[in-house]
Amino acid sequence: MGKEKGVKLHGMWASSFCMRVELALKLKGIPYEYVEEDLSNKSHLLLRYNPIHKKVPVLVHDGRPISESLLILEYIDDTWKDSPSLMPLDPYMRARVRFWANFYDQKLVENCRVIWKCKGEEQTQAIKDFIQNLRVLEEGIQKDFSGEKPFFNGKCPGYLDVALGAVWCWNSVLEEITGVKLIDSEKNPFMSAWIDAFCNLGIVKDTLPSLDELVVLATDLRNLALESSVA
Numbered sequence: 001m002g003k004e005k006g007v008k009l010h011g012m013w014a015s016s017f018c019m020r021v022e023l024a025l026k027l028k029g030i031p032y033e034y035v036e037e038d039l040s041n042k043s044h045l046l047l048r049y050n051p052i053h054k055k056v057p058v059l060v061h062d063g064r065p066i067s068e069s070l071l072i073l074e075y076i077d078d079t080w081k082d083s084p085s086l087m088p089l090d091p092y093m094r095a096r097v098r099f100w101a102n103f104y105d106q107k108l109v110e111n112c113r114v115i116w117k118c119k120g121e122e123q124t125q126a127i128k129d130f131i132q133n134l135r136v137l138e139e140g141i142q143k144d145f146s147g148e149k150p151f152f153n154g155k156c157p158g159y160l161d162v163a164l165g166a167v168w169c170w171n172s173v174l175e176e177i178t179g180v181k182l183i184d185s186e187k188n189p190f191m192s193a194w195i196d197a198f199c200n201l202g203i204v205k206d207t208l209p210s211l212d213e214l215v216v217l218a219t220d221l222r223n224l225a226l227e228s229s230v231a
């Protein structure tokens with residue numbers, strides 16, 4: 001490691017965590033090479049670059065690997081300083097965007113995982129928890145960023161927009177699979193207006209996979225998970 005030059009992203013087409021990194025690279029105008037990983041047969045390079053978690057995304061910059069999508073976003077912003085900043089300049093607001101991105105990953109992503117892979121009472125409870133956590137997120141973000149429009153970062157999307165926006169499409173995937181409404185534009189007007197603006201960006205349209213493709217994959221993976229839970 002260390003001799004190779006340039007930027008490479010080891011990813012998987014349907015991974016929202018990888019979409020975060022792709023969106024950040026595109027927003028900052030950083031050229032990169034994309035390496036698609038087969039997660040059922042991970043490459044030796046992926047295992048070497050991310051021996052602890054063995055997960056995508058991994059960003060390799062001049063031969064040095066960085067894993068964990070939120071950390072990669074910060075690395076990109078810290079390294080390529082000539083392009084518009086993804087992070088707010090004010091240290092307090094930097095702390096707030098990190099807080100909400102972590103809250104999203106720790107609470108809502110976990111609720112989504114249960115909604116996706118489980119059924120019955122476990123799934124029903126996770127749906128309730130998701131709706132409750134979404135309320136907390138919406139109220140908190142609105143308080144912190146109500147002056148910034150249409151994005152939390154102002155006129156251009158930043159770290160928190162990318163961190164949440166890339167993962168948000170899975171909410172629609174889960175709604176399709178479960179038939180349950182998770183996001184309601186009347187109950188969640190602030191987040192609904194924000195995600196509409198985000199999804200209207202050309203970069204986002206070009207980067208995120210289609211809902212139909214995600215629904216097919218997510219349905220297959222859900223069926224596998226349910227089969228193995230009864231086996």
Ligand SMILES: N[C@@H](CCC(=O)N[C@@H](CS)C(=O)NCC(=O)O)C(=O)O
Nearest residue numbers: 015016017039055056057068069070
């Ligand atoms: N916290 C990690 C999560 C990454 C993650 O869960 N990646 C999944 C794909 S969406 C993965 O590589 N899974 C392979 C595995 O678990 O073996 C991040 O933010 O980068």
